[in-house]
Amino acid sequence: QTQSHYTFEVREAQYTRLCSTKSILTVNGNFPGPTIRVNRGDTIYVDVYNKGNYNITLHWHGVKQPRNPWTDGPSYITQCPIQPGMKFRQTLIFSFEEGTIWWHAHSEWLRATVYGAIYVYPTKNTPYPFPQPDAEIPITFGEWWINDVNEVFRQSSETGGAPNISDALTINGQPGDLLPCSIPETFKFNVEQGRTYHLRVINAALNLILFFSVSQHNLTVVGSDAVYTRPLTRDYICISPGQAMDVLLHANQEPGHYYLAARAYSTGFGVAFDNTTTTARIEYSGNYTPPSSPSLPNLPDFNDTQAALDFITNLRGLPERSPSPVPTNITTQIVTTISVNTLPCPNGRNDCQGINGTIFSASMNNISFQTPRIDILKAYYYHINGIYQSGFPRFPPFTFNYTADILPITLNTPTKETRVNVLNYGATVEIVFQGTNVVGGIDHPIHLHGYSFHVVGYGLGNFNQSQDPLNFNLVDPPYLNTVIVPINGWAAIRFVAVNPGVWFMHCHLERHQSWGMQTVFIVKNGNSSNLMLSPPPPDMPPC
Numbered sequence: 001q002t003q004s005h006y007t008f009e010v011r012e013a014q015y016t017r018l019c020s021t022k023s024i025l026t027v028n029g030n031f032p033g034p035t036i037r038v039n040r041g042d043t044i045y046v047d048v049y050n051k052g053n054y055n056i057t058l059h060w061h062g063v064k065q066p067r068n069p070w071t072d073g074p075s076y077i078t079q080c081p082i083q084p085g086m087k088f089r090q091t092l093i094f095s096f097e098e099g100t101i102w103w104h105a106h107s108e109w110l111r112a113t114v115y116g117a118i119y120v121y122p123t124k125n126t127p128y129p130f131p132q133p134d135a136e137i138p139i140t141f142g143e144w145w146i147n148d149v150n151e152v153f154r155q156s157s158e159t160g161g162a163p164n165i166s167d168a169l170t171i172n173g174q175p176g177d178l179l180p181c182s183i184p185e186t187f188k189f190n191v192e193q194g195r196t197y198h199l200r201v202i203n204a205a206l207n208l209i210l211f212f213s214v215s216q217h218n219l220t221v222v223g224s225d226a227v228y229t230r231p232l233t234r235d236y237i238c239i240s241p242g243q244a245m246d247v248l249l250h251a252n253q254e255p256g257h258y259y260l261a262a263r264a265y266s267t268g269f270g271v272a273f274d275n276t277t278t279t280a281r282i283e284y285s286g287n288y289t290p291p292s293s294p295s296l297p298n299l300p301d302f303n304d305t306q307a308a309l310d311f312i313t314n315l316r317g318l319p320e321r322s323p324s325p326v327p328t329n330i331t332t333q334i335v336t337t338i339s340v341n342t343l344p345c346p347n348g349r350n351d352c353q354g355i356n357g358t359i360f361s362a363s364m365n366n367i368s369f370q371t372p373r374i375d376i377l378k379a380y381y382y383h384i385n386g387i388y389q390s391g392f393p394r395f396p397p398f399t400f401n402y403t404a405d406i407l408p409i410t411l412n413t414p415t416k417e418t419r420v421n422v423l424n425y426g427a428t429v430e431i432v433f434q435g436t437n438v439v440g441g442i443d444h445p446i447h448l449h450g451y452s453f454h455v456v457g458y459g460l461g462n463f464n465q466s467q468d469p470l471n472f473n474l475v476d477p478p479y480l481n482t483v484i485v486p487i488n489g490w491a492a493i494r495f496v497a498v499n500p501g502v503w504f505m506h507c508h509l510e511r512h513q514s515w516g517m518q519t520v521f522i523v524k525n526g527n528s529s530n531l532m533l534s535p536p537p538p539d540m541p542p543c
């Protein structure tokens with residue numbers, strides 16, 4: 001039964017992890033926050049009350065919000081934040097999604113603790129494209145800092161340095177039984193031998209792509225970002241922040257206790273993060289004596305790019321259940337570099353903690369996005385000048401060997417601009433994201449609001465405009481909302497601009513987003529009234 005009204009009260013609550021207690025921002029006092037369960041085709045209303053001390057917004061990650069970006073949520077992109085004491089009613093329209101997605105705060109680093117799952121069931125009497133599982137298990141990965149996360153964010157933005165890494169990875173808010181003081185609350189789930197379990201997997205971590213695996217069991221991916229996929233069976237999965245997956249686990253082993261474990265795939269750090277291995281326990285029911293400690297699954301190494309690529313590039317869409325065909329006639333082609341950069345320490349300061357006394361920055365097409373003072377959607381809708389500029393470049397500012405070992409940093413010092421790309425309604429868009437090695441290569445999970453896109457190709461090294469498109473998969477590419485652009489490589493996506501409005505696109509590693517690896521698409525109205533942006537709701541938060 002679908003409930004159509006939700007009340008989300010954003011407020012502080014005390015939580016204890018890793019032997020220490022702190023106050024965190026929650027929804028309704030819960031960490032992780034409440035799960036929303038709907039059927040495809042539903043519309044629901046979420047009344048968000050800000051009873052905390054921070055400006056906040058909530059975003060429904062992967063919900064397309066057709067013609068209604070007003071309640072999409074990214075702060076200063078589609079709305080001004082909900083101020084303490086204020087309320088905002090957000091409408092969620094589930095026209096295209098089927099499977100697992102999630103919601104999270106979308107201002108500063110508040111999503112560290114403010115997040116929850118969204119389960120979108122098929123419309124009534126429509127079956128899954130796989131046998132009905134026996135039960136559902138939530139698996140939401142996150143990160144926990146012993147210190148106040150807002151402090152971590154504030155410090156890194158003031159000093160220009162890298163934010164402190166988290167103290168633990170978590171599963172459903174729990175660090176797992178390998179970490180101090182975490183044994184009793186470790187997430188456990190019971191299975192019956194012979195049954196099939198639907199794991200609803202979400203990576204809500206701020207800054208870490210993850211590998212996860214279950215000891216002695218295979219995992220079969222059947223959906224990704226709330227779109228079905230061809231079944232992909234593997235002994236580990238690679239999932240980036242922002243991504244969600246529907247995964248089947250067959251309880252087909254000897255009754256016993258088994259670990260589900262995850263750890264970082266952390267290219268670019270150059271160090272292992274083994275201390276962050278997080279665990280949950282799978283316990284078969286029945287009469288047996290379990291070993292005193294279950295064995296950990298074999299996970300790929302923290303820097304095993306090949307393992308990540310092998311998983312990522314083998315995921316295929318399921319065209320017979322796809323909400324949209326792959327566009328073939330491209331009207332708008334965009335090639336954009338995505339880089340981590342440095343900028344000089346501002347005049348009069350010598351305390352910057354980026355590389356060699358600089359400050360960290362990040363860019364798309366050599367532009368480090370400047371957050372405006374009022375939201376872009378309002379500026380667009382009411383024709384307010386001076387908030388943003390159009391003309392986000394279609395092609396890189398210069399060409400060179402982006403992924404060479406050492407690059408001259410001077411060739412790539414980003415400008416700070418609030419520059420957007422304006423698309424005509426119905427444009428067929430191809431974007432190639434070209435990773436660079438300017439400060440150091442790393443994988444980037446790039447997320448687009450308001451759309452899913454077909455991921456038609458991936459590669460290592462520099463994108464070759466004349467050769468690489470010949471190998472694009474136009475038959476069964478996965479249809480995602482977040483794509484992992486491999487370290488020192490590229491990824492190509494396609495979508496049709498049929499959702500008018502203002503839509504954010506950014507790296508879903510929170511630190512890269514904070515440093516400016518983001519841009520905005522404005523999609524113009526179509527030429528009939530049912531192809532136009534809806535009017536704003538009456539209670540849009542003021543700036």
Ligand code: C2O
Nearest residue numbers: 061074242447504
């Ligand atoms: Cu998951 Cu812009 O967000």
Ligand code: CU
Nearest residue numbers: 444507509512
């Ligand atoms: Cu990034």
